[in-house]
Amino acid sequence: MALFRKDDTAMIDRYRWWEIVGIYLGIFAFLFFLLSPFIEGFLVSLKPLSQLFSSPYTFWPENGSFAAYFDMWKTVPGFARYIFNSFFISIVSTCIVLLLVVPAAYAFARFRFAGMGLVLGAFLAVSMFSGAVLLIPLFRLMRTLGLLNTYWAMIIPGAAFLIPSAIWLLRTYMMRIPTELNEAAYMDGASQFYTFRRVILPIARPGIVVVAIVTFIGAYSQQFIFALTFNSKTEYMPLPIGLYAFFGKQEVIWNELMAASFVGILPALVIIFFLQRHLVGGLTAGAVKQ
Template sequence: MIDRYTWYEYAAIYAGIAVFLFFVLAPFIEGFMVSLKPLSRLFSSPYSFWPQEGSLTAYFTMWESVPGFWRYIVNSLFISTTATALVLIMVVPAAYAFARFPFPGRGPLLAAFLAVNMFSGAVLLIPLFRLMRQMGLLNTYWAMIVPGAAFLIPSAIWLLRTYMMRIPRELDEAAWVDGASRLYTLRRVILPIAMPGIAVVAITTFIGAYAQQFIFALTFNSKTEFMPLAIGLFAYFGRQEVVWNELMAASFVGIAPVLILIVFLQRYLVAGLTAGAVKT
């Protein structure tokens, strides 16, 4: 029998969830309210949470304030999609190798992957800049794609490796008995079963690549045609006056593609996270 919670335990649990959601969602709710307020009322006293004379005007005027706004969104989507594809190409065979083959140095290498995630991209900007310059990648899309993918690969390997470890080894052995090579086994036996886990890795990698573009784009790119959305919005702060309602409106339009992706793919995300929970 599973012990049931008492009423005050339920109250404490839901109160904790409510506090957590408040701190997570409050900045987004406040930012959305700011986007609806006229600029003249943003700093009025006393403060009013609900927008008085609120409208969607900022969502229309911000297109003129940010020239090439659509270009910035397309750049961000292209960088994120390409980085995700590059990560999957590298991670799928690597995760399979780490999950199946006890080769020398596997443990230290996995630990090194975790250590990489402890470093911020800002720490490695100078060596990365020198590397990008030597490779001739400055002021190109690849200057943002390659470093972004490199920082996302370690966590993706850990996530997908854990999923693949829950796939029965008997499937590999049966394929080998039938004469299948390891590459054929990965492609025809393991990949179809691992698709939920791969979907989780793809979604989390895309979100991570979409969110980390600012620092790499600011350092490795100076051409407008390659700028992602984060740098396009950063141009607001180069003015004498920041139009906060238009800035918030542009920010919400910019994150809309990721929100749409999560809404439509959340069932695959949940399925991938739970599919490997029980080992068969």
């Protein structure tokens, strides 16, 4: 008789019925608090502006429509340009960050050199600073370089603030890749660059995708303060400035503001959805010698 018997029962079937109910109630509560701001924002975009200030306040819109999604383009005529600018700035910033972070994270994960801990600590300290603290030095730097009123005035500072946290995130992932792969490649006569390009990069693809998503979201959301400080031309303004245009002197057009917010985040959602498809594909790619 075996001392231990393997239990093939699914994990969810090992709980009692009230435990399963508690698990699903906890999941529902978590999703409710996570998604309720988005649901409320979407419902606000469907309400007429007069209904938003009615008393008592009604959660579900009466005679709701998608009129705000059409009127917003008239309220802010150049809104499509704002969306394009944010998308372009975020894409370029993400590419710059990945080009610098991927080899840097690999170096910090695989090699040991004097002062490495100090450099990593400096990266961590830099990521704790707010962009508002360095606005004046950055403005003088952008003016000296002649980058004011250009896309680069928002791309360079944005990428600089995103690089430290990206290095820490990707370095942690690359440290989990077995060093035996490097040793096996070395025994086969592969150089460091060949090992990095043909062995490590395919395995690190899920981590790189995560860093790309986090960087893109960060670049997409941090453009407001840089745009106000380093830019005065409408043709270079990003999405947050376009959303700010819905705040009038007398009132805020809340329904159109919510509609513009949902329209503005669509490019980011599409990019994130596209990148997530590559997460699973790179989990085991490159682990076997071709």
